[in-house]
Amino acid sequence: MRPLVSASDLAAELASSTPPRLLDVRWILGGPPGAEEFERGHIPGAVYVDLDTELAGHGAPTDGRHPLPDEDEFQAAARRWGLDDGDAVVVYDDVSGTSASRAWWLLRHAGVSSVRVLDGGLAAWRAAGGAVETGASVPEPGGVSLAFGSLPTIDADRAADFPAGGVLLDARAGERFRGEVEPVDPRAGHIPGARSAPTVDSLDAEGLLLPPDRLAERFAAFGAVPGAAVAVYCGSGVTAAHTVLAMEAAGLPTPALYPGSFSAWSNDPSRPVATGE
Structure with a gap:
């Protein structure tokens, strides 16, 4: 399944007899939670997802700022969002998918096969004439069963050798x-x-993901081509999920994610740090 859905295609799916579940993952590094922004306007039927409390765990500094959540706690959160086994899911944000990709990656990692990111996020939805609604959204609880392990990950030792x-x-x-x-x-x-x-x-001037051929060219310049072992990290494992998304959108094999990322690495004094290009 292609990991993206356009605003126009999403509108058609929402009007069908089998609409996807919508998750709103608005989050900004160092900013306030996005719940208030959600209540000021979101795609009709969406449920707000808190990245800091529902898409991340909490541990020692050497675990990173956004370690993976506990599996049971993540399943409980997904049930609060109203998810059931077999549901199709679409996630979005207002930062071109760079935070929504965390929910996409986690749901895929937990075994949800039909999950996509709204290309261009809320801005693309509004630009296409999509309606928004205000207020909170509390769905009926779902009964989805989740288990981590469907996507590749690496730890700090593997990152050091990678x-x-x-x-x-x-x-x-x-x-x-x-x-x-x-x-x-x-x-x-x-x-x-x-x-x-x-x-x-990986984004164009409108905040949409580049076409697959341009993405493939971009990653090939780094040596990330079919057959190569590829892993990705960022500050705390959030925006790195967007790179995983971009590589899948380019038709490339799914790279491994280092969930602890640089926040975990830099908190361990035994790990060397390089600077410059």
Whole structure:
């Protein structure tokens, strides 16, 4: 299944007899929760998902800022969203999919086969003339059964060795990769051997994902081609999921995700940090 759905196709699906479940994952690094923005306007039928509390766990600093949630707690959250086994799911945000991709990745990892990201997010929906509704949304609880393990992951030890036998991509902004700035993590720089591949460079000027052929060309320039071992990380495992999405949209094999990402790596003094290009 292609991991994206356009605003026009989503509108048609929502008007059908079997509409997908809609999850709104509005979140900004360092910003307030998106619940208030959700209540001010969201796609009709959507349910708000809190990234910090429902799409992430909480542990030691060496686990990272957004470690994967506990499997049972994630299943409980998905049931609160009204999900049942066999449901088709569409996730969206207002930042071109860079936070909604976390929900996409987690649901895929937990065994949900039909889950897509709204290409261009809420902005694309509004631009296409899509209606919005206001207020809270509390669905009837669902009974979905979830189990992690459907997508590949790596840990810090594997990330340390990865550049020797594959391609390790860093999805953060270039200035954070180079160590010029670091707004949240204790050390600036990147995992030695990684390559800078900012996830925003997979988007066009309207916030839509680039066409598959252009995405494939972009990743080929990093050595991320069919047959190559590829893994990706970011600051805390959120925007890296968007790079996983982009690679799948390009028709490439699904890369491994390092969930702890640089927030976990930089909190471990035994791990070296590189700077510069």
